[in-house]
Structure formats: C-alpha cells, structure tokens
Amino acid sequence: MWQGLLTFLNALRTALIGMGITIRNFFSPTVTIEYPEQQLDVPLGFRGLPVLLSDDEGNLKCVSCQLCARACPVDCIEIQDHRDPETRRKVVDVFNLDSTWCMYCGLCVEACPFDALAMSDHFELASYDMPSLVYTKEQLAEIGRRAITPTVNIRETQNFGIKTGGGDPR
Amino acid sequence: MYEWLLGTGMSQSLANIIMGVLKSLIIIVFLAVSALILVLMERKVAGRIQNRPGPNRLGPGGMFQTFADAIKLVSKEDVVPSGADKAVYILAPLVIFAASVALWVVIPFGPNLVVQDLNIGLIYLAAVTGINVLAFLMAGWSSNNKWSLIGSMRSAAQLVSYEIPLVLTLVAVGMMAGSLRLGDVVAAQQGGIQNWFVFPQIIGFIVFVVAGMAEANRKPFDLPEGESELVAGYNTEYSGFRWAVFFLAEYANLIVFSALATTFFLGGPSGPLLPPIVWFFIKTYAVIFVTMWIGWTLPRIRIDHLMNLGWYVLIPLALINLGWTGLYVLWRG
Amino acid sequence: MAKTSDVLGEQQLGVPAEQELFINMGPQHPSTHGVLRVLLKVDGEVVTDAKADIGYLHRCFEKIAERRTVTQVIPYTDRTDYLAAITSEWAFVMAAERLMDVEVPERAEYIRVIVGELQRIASHLLWFGTFALDLGATTVFLYAFREREKLLDIFQKLTGARMLYNYLRIGGARNDLYDGFADDVRRFLDDLEDRLHEYHTLFTGNRIFESRVKGIGVLSAEDAIKYGASGPVIRGSGVPYDVRKAHPYSVYHRFDFGIPIGKDGDVYSRYLVRMQEFYESIGIVRQALDQIPAGDFIGKVPRRMRLEGDAYARVESPRGEVGVYIVGRGEENAWRVHYRSPCFTHLQLLGPLGVGGLVADMVAVIGSIDIVMGEVDR
Numbered sequence: 001m002w003q004g005l006l007t008f009l010n011a012l013r014t015a016l017i018g019m020g021i022t023i024r025n026f027f028s029p030t031v032t033i034e035y036p037e038q039q040l041d042v043p044l045g046f047r048g049l050p051v052l053l054s055d056d057e058g059n060l061k062c063v064s065c066q067l068c069a070r071a072c073p074v075d076c077i078e079i080q081d082h083r084d085p086e087t088r089r090k091v092v093d094v095f096n097l098d099s100t101w102c103m104y105c106g107l108c109v110e111a112c113p114f115d116a117l118a119m120s121d122h123f124e125l126a127s128y129d130m131p132s133l134v135y136t137k138e139q140l141a142e143i144g145r146r147a148i149t150p151t152v153n154i155r156e157t158q159n160f161g162i163k164t165g166g167g168d169p170r
Numbered sequence: 171m172y173e174w175l176l177g178t179g180m181s182q183s184l185a186n187i188i189m190g191v192l193k194s195l196i197i198i199v200f201l202a203v204s205a206l207i208l209v210l211m212e213r214k215v216a217g218r219i220q221n222r223p224g225p226n227r228l229g230p231g232g233m234f235q236t237f238a239d240a241i242k243l244v245s246k247e248d249v250v251p252s253g254a255d256k257a258v259y260i261l262a263p264l265v266i267f268a269a270s271v272a273l274w275v276v277i278p279f280g281p282n283l284v285v286q287d288l289n290i291g292l293i294y295l296a297a298v299t300g301i302n303v304l305a306f307l308m309a310g311w312s313s314n315n316k317w318s319l320i321g322s323m324r325s326a327a328q329l330v331s332y333e334i335p336l337v338l339t340l341v342a343v344g345m346m347a348g349s350l351r352l353g354d355v356v357a358a359q360q361g362g363i364q365n366w367f368v369f370p371q372i373i374g375f376i377v378f379v380v381a382g383m384a385e386a387n388r389k390p391f392d393l394p395e396g397e398s399e400l401v402a403g404y405n406t407e408y409s410g411f412r413w414a415v416f417f418l419a420e421y422a423n424l425i426v427f428s429a430l431a432t433t434f435f436l437g438g439p440s441g442p443l444l445p446p447i448v449w450f451f452i453k454t455y456a457v458i459f460v461t462m463w464i465g466w467t468l469p470r471i472r473i474d475h476l477m478n479l480g481w482y483v484l485i486p487l488a489l490i491n492l493g494w495t496g497l498y499v500l501w502r503g
Numbered sequence: 504m505a506k507t508s509d510v511l512g513e514q515q516l517g518v519p520a521e522q523e524l525f526i527n528m529g530p531q532h533p534s535t536h537g538v539l540r541v542l543l544k545v546d547g548e549v550v551t552d553a554k555a556d557i558g559y560l561h562r563c564f565e566k567i568a569e570r571r572t573v574t575q576v577i578p579y580t581d582r583t584d585y586l587a588a589i590t591s592e593w594a595f596v597m598a599a600e601r602l603m604d605v606e607v608p609e610r611a612e613y614i615r616v617i618v619g620e621l622q623r624i625a626s627h628l629l630w631f632g633t634f635a636l637d638l639g640a641t642t643v644f645l646y647a648f649r650e651r652e653k654l655l656d657i658f659q660k661l662t663g664a665r666m667l668y669n670y671l672r673i674g675g676a677r678n679d680l681y682d683g684f685a686d687d688v689r690r691f692l693d694d695l696e697d698r699l700h701e702y703h704t705l706f707t708g709n710r711i712f713e714s715r716v717k718g719i720g721v722l723s724a725e726d727a728i729k730y731g732a733s734g735p736v737i738r739g740s741g742v743p744y745d746v747r748k749a750h751p752y753s754v755y756h757r758f759d760f761g762i763p764i765g766k767d768g769d770v771y772s773r774y775l776v777r778m779q780e781f782y783e784s785i786g787i788v789r790q791a792l793d794q795i796p797a798g799d800f801i802g803k804v805p806r807r808m809r810l811e812g813d814a815y816a817r818v819e820s821p822r823g824e825v826g827v828y829i830v831g832r833g834e835e836n837a838w839r840v841h842y843r844s845p846c847f848t849h850l851q852l853l854g855p856l857g858v859g860g861l862v863a864d865m866v867a868v869i870g871s872i873d874i875v876m877g878e879v880d881r
Contacts, residue, residue, distance in 0.1 A: 004478060004479070004482040004483040005483055005486075005487070007483075007710065007714075008479065008483045008487075010710045011709075011710035011711055012376075013710075014708050014709045014710045014711075015464065015467065015468055015709070015710070015711075017704055017705075017708065018467045018468065018704070018705045018706070018708075018709055019463055019464065019467045021467075021701055021704060021705045022219045022463065022466060022467045022642060022705070023219075023463065025218075025219055025220070025221055025642075025646075026215075026218045026219050026463075027218075028221065029221075030217075030218075030221050030222050030223050031221045031222070031649055031652075032221075032222045032223055034223070034226070040656075043659060043660040043663075045660070045663045045678070045681075046659065046663050046664075047662075047663035047664050047669075071574075071575070072575075073571055073575035073576075073578055073579065103578055103667070104664065104667075105577075105578035105667075105669040106663060106669060106677075107574065107575065107578070107669070110677070119663065159678075160663065160677075160678070161663060216641070216642075219642055220641070220642050220645040220646070221645065221646075221649060222645070316524060316525075316526050316527075317526070320526075320545075320548060320862070323547075323548075324548075389639065389641075390639060390711060392639075396639065396863070398533050398534040398636060398637045398638070398639060398866055399534070399862055399863045399866050400862070401532060401533060466641065466642050467640075467642060467705070468639075468640065468709065468711055469635065469638040469639045469640035469643075469706070469709065469711050469712050469715060470638060470639025470640075470711075470715075470863075471711050471714075471715075472714070472715055472861065472863050472864075473548060473861060473863065474861065475711075475714050475715075
C-alpha cells in the first residue's frame with residue numbers, strides 16, 4: 001500500500017508538471033491557419049497541377065514531342081497532334097491531363113526540353129464530377145498564361161514551378 | 171408557485187404532481203443546455219491547450235457548433251445492429267439518462283433552490299450513481315459486439331471499485347456536517363472560505379476528485395470507451411440519437427460530479443456579493459475546467475493500474491481520511 | 504451466429520479454450536496505424552495469442568517497378584514508406600547507382616544526408632505523436648504535429664511537396680538547396696530542441712506513461728537478432744546495430760554521432776531510443792550544414808539508363824533497415840526489384856511481444872514498433 005501511495009503521489013506530482021505545460025500552451029497564441037480565409041504562401045517550385053506555358057505572343061510552347069507523356073509514370077497525359085501542311089510543324093490538338101491519375105511528381109516538367117510545361121501553384125482541385133478533373137489544353141494553357149513568375153529556363157534555374165496567383169480555370 | 175397552485179383551488183396531490191413535473195422538466199432542460207455548453211467548452215479548452223482555436227465556424231466563436239451537431243445527430247438514421255438484443259439495446263441510453271437526471275433531485279443550486287432536499291441525500295446519491303453500471307452493462311451486452319462487451323466489463327469493474335472510495339469520502343463529509351442532508355452540508359460551510367470542507371478534508375477532496383473523474387468516465391479514466399484501445403467501448407454500435415443520449419449522460423455525469431465537489435468541499439452556493447446561484451455555477455464550472463485540463467494533459471491509465479489505484483490507494487486513503495475526520499470532529503467538539 | 508472473426512480465428516489461431524474469444528483488431532481500428540488487422544485471442548483482457556493479417560494496402564510496387572524506367576520508379580518508392588519518403592528513395596537510387604556505376608558528387612551526398620536526417624526527425628515526430636495518441640495523450644499528438652508542420656514547410660520549399668517528395672535522382676538530387684535553407688533548418692533545429700525538452704517534461708516523465716510502457720513487450724537481444732529486427736527496435740533491445748555505422752554509406756563516416764541503445768528491450772527502451780535519435784539527427788544535420796561543399800548537386804548520368812547485372816543497397820530508415828535489390832537485364836526497366844522493408848519484419852514480432860499483455864499493451868507494442876502499412880504491404 002505504501003508503494004502504491006508513493007506511486008500515486010509521484011503521479012500527482014508529474015501530472016501537475018504536465019499541467020503546467022498545457023496551461024502555458026492554453027494561453028499562448030494558436031498556430032492554426034484558418035484556411036480558406038487565410039492561406040499559406042505557396043513557395044516557388046511547389047508541385048501543383050502541371051500546366052502548359054505560352055510564349056510572348058500567347059502561342060503554346062508545346063511542340064507535341066510526347067516526351068512528357070513518355071516520362072509520366074502513370075500515363076496521365078494524352079497528346080494528339082496533326083502536322084500543319086504549310087509550316088510543316090506539329091500542332092497540338094489535344095493535351096489532356098487526367099488529374100485523378102496524376103501524382104504530381106513533376107517528371108513531365110523535367111523531361112520537357114522546351115520549357116513548355118511547368119508545375120503550377122494550383123492545388124485546389126476538388127470537383128463534384130469526375131469528367132471535369134480531366135484538364136484540357138485550353139484550361140492548362142489558361143492557368144499557364146496567368147503565371148506571375150518568370151518561367152524561362154526552368155531546367156537551368158532548377159525551379160520547375162511557376163506562381164499563378166490562384167483561381168480556378170473551370 | 172406551490173402556494174399559487176393551491177390558491178387556484180387545486181387539490182394538494184394534483185399540485186404536487188404538477189410541481190414535480192415542472193421541476194423535472196426544468197432539470198432536464200438545464201441538463202440539455204449544460205451539455206451543449208459543456209461540449210463546446212470541452213472542445214474549446216482542448217483546442218486552446220493544443221494551440222488551435224477549436225470550433226469557430228458557426229456563430230461567434232463557434233457558439234452554435236454544438237447545436238448543429240445536435241441537429242445532425244437527431245436527424246440521423248436510427249440503426250440497431252442485426253444481432254443486437256433490441257429491447258435492452260434501446261433501453262440502455264434511457265436508463266443512463268434517467269440515472270443522471272435523478273441525481274439532480276438533491277443538489278442545492280442555492281438556498282431553497284433544490285428539487286427535494288432529502289434527509290438521506292448522501293445515501294441517495296450513492297445509490298443512484300450505482301445505476302450507471304447497469305446501463306453500461308446493458309449497452310455493452312446488447313450490442314453483440316466484442317469491443318462493446320469488453321468496454322462494458324471495464325466500466326462495471328471501474329465504476330463498482332470507484333464507488334467505494336467515493337462513498338467513503340461522502341461519509342466523511344456527512345460526519346463533518348453532522349447530517350446526510352445536502353442542505354445541511356452547505357449550511358455547515360457558510361461564513362467564508364475558511365469554513366469550506368476542502369481544507370480539513372484535503373485528502374478526501376483529492377480522493378473525491380480522482381474517484382469522481384473515474385465515475386464520470388473522464389480522461390484519463392475513460393477506459394470504458396478508450397478510443398485507441400476499444401474503438402469506442404460500450405457505445406461502439408450506437409449512433410445518431412441514442413449515441414447522443416449517451417453523450418448527454420456523460421456530460422450530465424460530469425456536471426453532477428462537479429456540482430457535488432462544489433457542494434461538499436467548496437462551500438456550495440455560498441459566496442459574497444453575487445447571488446448564490448451564480449457562485450454555484452462559477453465554482454462548478456471551475457471544477458469542470460480543472461477536470462478538462464487534467465484530462466487533456468495525461469495519457470490514459472491502464473485497466474489493471476486503475477484497479478490497483480482504486481483498491482490499494484484510494485480506498486486506504488479514504489479510510490485514513492475517515493479516521494482523521496472522526497478525530498477532527500471530536501477535537502472540534 | 505458465427506462471426507467471420509471466429510471462423511478466421513479458428514483457422515489461424517486454433518480453437519479457443521473456454522472463456523477465450525477472438526477479437527478483430529482492425530482493419531478499421533483507431534490505433535492500428537492504417538489498415539493493419541491483428542487477430543487477437545483474448546481471455547478477458549489478456550491477450551493469449553495474436554496474429555497480424557496484412558495485405559490490405561498491397562499495390563504491387565515491386566511489379567510496377569519492373570515496368571517503369573528507373574527514374575519513373577522513384578515517385579513510387581515514395582509511396583512505400585510514405586512517412587519517410589526520402590529514405591525509401593535513397594535505398595532505391597543507391598541500388599540503381601551501384602548497378603550502373605554512377606558517381607554521386609560530394610555536395611549531392613551531403614544534400615542526401617541532410618534531407619535524410621530531417622526526414623528521420625519528421626518521421627519520428629509523427630511516430631511520437633501517434634504513439635502518445637495510442638496511449639491516450641491527445642494533446643501530445645498535436646504538439647508533435649505542430650513541429651512536424653514546420654519541417655514539412657522546409658521540405659515543401661526545397662522539393663515542392665510536403666510528403667511524397669520525389670527529390671532524389673540517379674546521381675544526385677532533383678534540385679539544389681535553396682538560398683536560406685541552412686538558416687531555415689538551423690532555426691527549426693533550435694526550436695525543436697526546446698520542444699523536445701517540453702515533450703520530455705510533459706510526457707516522458709509522466710508516471711502514468713511510465714507505468715504504461717515499462718516492462719511491456721520485452722524483446723530480448725537474441726530474439727531481436729533471430730527475428731531480423733533492425734532500426735530502433737533492435738537498438739532498443741541493446742544491440743548497437745545501425746546501418747549508418749555497420750555498413751557506412753554516403754558520407755556518414757565523416758560525421759560524429761552515436762547510436763543510442765536501450766537497456767531492457769521493452770516499449771520504454773524503444774521509446775527512449777527514438778527520442779535520443781532526435782538529438783543524434785539534429786547533430787548530424789548541423790555538422791552536414793557546416794561541412795557541405797560547393798559543387799554539383801547531380802552527377803553525370805547516361806541519358807538512357809540501361810540496367811545490367813544486380814545490386815543491393817541498404818539504408819537506415821527511421822524504422823529500420825531498408826534494402827533494395829535490383830536485377831537488370833540490359834533494359835531501361837529492371838528485370839526484378841525486391842524491397843526489404845523493416846516494418847514487414849517487425850510486424851512478425853507482434854505475436855511474441857503482445858502475448859501475455861493486455862489489449863492496451865498490444866496497442867502500445869504496435870505503437871512502439873512504428874509500423875507504416877504502406878511499407879509492409881508495398
């Protein structure tokens with residue numbers, strides 16, 4: 001019984017010490033970020049939705065070389081093209097990115113030799129229906145055009161991402 | 171009120187019945203409102219202790235969160251597991267709720283603010299708290315779930331063992347007051363903080379708080395539901411409204427325990443300046459806050475340690491306290 | 504009414520004696536860390552037999568790894584041990600480098616050590632929180648997560664992701680450390696040291712906690728070796744085995760760090776070993792930040808990586824020894840990949856450690872061996 005009593009007293013003592021720590025935290029400010037009113041600053045290079053980039057005239061940089069589709073581990077990129085009879089250049093008809101499959105690894109951006117793809121800061125992808133989760137060429141290009149960070153030389157600067165300032169293309 | 175009813179020409183027995191119904195309605199509404207407040211308070215206290223704001227979406231400071239939760243729970247589908255013993259399964263929440271309401275009969279909110287100041291109030295309390303065990307056993311057994319069964323076995327062991335030190339401290343309080351009536355216990359502590367029983371009864375107070383928290387299934391003694399071990403213990407299979415009743419009863423038990431600690435050791439509704447009922451609630455909520463504070467600090471105790479604590483520590487302590495109280499009362503004359 | 508748990512229980516653990524019953528702990532249970540299912544035979548609350556039932560999270564990682572190029576496999580390795588993605592990547596990348604004789608620049612090795620040790624801290628913080636949660640201390644759980652979030656912010660700035668980094672590459676890393684990385688990390692480590700002190704006062708010293716973990720789930724040194732345990736589990740039993748010292752890889756031989764070992768082999772020893780490893784990791788990261796040389800963060804690698812021959816690499820992950828064995832037959836994808844996961848090995852200890860204790864002790868044991876089901880099932 002004395003053993004038990006000593007243990008009990010010891011437990012009381014250690015409990016009081018612990019309670020001292022919890023009450024200190026009780027009066028210290030909260031660390032919660034109250035999303036969506038408050039949002040953390042997404043750092044440059046964040047791997048959100050991969051988007052298509054355009055050149056200064058607003059044309060897509062993508063030349064449909066299929067390297068990103070081949071680099072993708074989950075085959076979530078679908079590209080269809082045709083060759084322009086006059087300029088003899090490939091024109092992208094379809095560039096679909098299935099965001100339900102995409103695992104945001106960024107390998108497509110690393111594979112792209114033309115800096116035509118970048119990982120955006122676009123991460124609020126929730127949707128009520130599955131088809132809208134497949135992003136089309138136009139949607140990806142629109143987010144890409146909103147880029148507010150310099151996007152040149154992605155591979156040299158080792159920044160595979162861009163900042164777009166948020167917003168949903170759908 | 172009673173006189174007014176008689177004045178309208180009503181017979182005495184009818185007036186008694188109406189008064190009884192009114193009083194019990196007041197108690198039930200009071201319990202429901204208290205539970206709503208306590209749920210919010212618990213979540214807020216836990217949140218602050220864990221460096222987060224707690225519920226803050228609905229209403230100013232998340233005030234209406236518990237109302238939303240209550241509406242959600244009430245509107246949920248009523249599920250009875252296929253293998254359950256249906257009658258017992260449905261009865262269990264009612265039993266536990268009835269028991270926790272019945273406790274309020276004898277608790278004095280203030281001078282003359284008591285449903286029925288029984289002259290055996292202390293014995294009545296000890297008797298009614300015993301009913302909880304029955305409800306837990308009914309819930310666990312009828313659910314046809316092994317986790318529920320283990321949870322109810324734990325609660326039976328826990329509640330029965332902790333009732334003994336609890337009652338022993340009540341006996342000491344009765345000796346101090348020289349009466350088993352709660353009104354007399356409060357009256358004996360009138361006249362300033364130095365007359366509170368917590369000082370001569372410090373051992374009894376500690377035993378009462380520990381045993382009371384165990385009786386009310388508060389953390390760190392929440393073994394009957396022990397989430398990380400027993401999923402949800404005795405109420406694993408309960409959902410919707412029935413679960414809400416268990417929840418309500420749990421908070422009702424907590425506030426009963428705090429009100430008892432206030433009545434027995436902290437002078438009850440007595441205090442300067444403010445009206446007695448305000449003092450009663452200030453003290454009760456202070457005790458509730460401390461139990462929450464303890465609960466959100468400590469890890470859960472293990473069942474065999476809990477038993478050891480009850481039988482090898484709390485009961486001897488309560489007995490020592492009883493002996494000391496006898497000497498104290500003799501010395502005081 | 505016969506329950507599935509009874510039918511399966513009799514198949515796996517035999518007919519129960521009188522007064523014994525089977526209990527399904529999981530796959531949906533608050534403290535089985537995912538989808539582990541433990542079949543328990545209990546007498547009252549005393550566990551008389553236990554068997555882990557795994558496979559609920561099987562995703563054919565090894566088979567997928569045979570159909571992808573080495574670089575494409577790296578994101579998949581993240582998803583094996585998702586709480587220590589860097590170390591899973593590291594083992595795989597190292598095996599591939601050995602296979603192809605790729606030289607890794609010195610700076611890249613330092614980067615790997617830094618992120619690897621930070622990963623160990625992040626993983627241990629999560630383990631600490633969930634272990635406390637298993638024992639019913641909810642508040643400690645959120646304190647641990649509070650610190651882990653700060654570390655994940657650093658990871659997010661460095662790699663672009665918070666959990667599945669895909670950061671290491673054959674021959675180095677994906678990108679260089681960003682400007683101010685060292686300051687961020689140093690600030691975090693200083694803060695962490697204060698917080699660790701707080702954890703120790705709040706939790707380690709608590710009498711209830713001590714009585715919950717002391718003498719529970721005792722694993723003797725012989726058994727630990729026999730079962731092939733590694734990491735904090737074997738060190739908790741007093742065997743000073745650590746891949747970083749026993750089979751030095753990368754630049755670990757340049758750092759001064761100790762291997763914390765436990766005395767008794769119980770849950771408490773394993774707990775203390777992990778808590779001590781926080782300090783060792785902090786020390787390693789600080790030394791590495793001081794010593795890190797300039798240079799390339801990725802070495803010269805062939806454009807088309809052809810795998811020929813076989814190679815094995817092992818690293819010390821926060822949970823134990825992670826090993827990757829790759830066999831190549833001259834193609835871009837491996838012919839066979841085997842992944843040795845420490846959690847899978849440790850899971851076999853559940854029976855020996857948990858039997859004889861209470862159900863609550865079983866929870867403590869599961870918490871103390873720190874399983875990640877993604878790694879067990881792969």
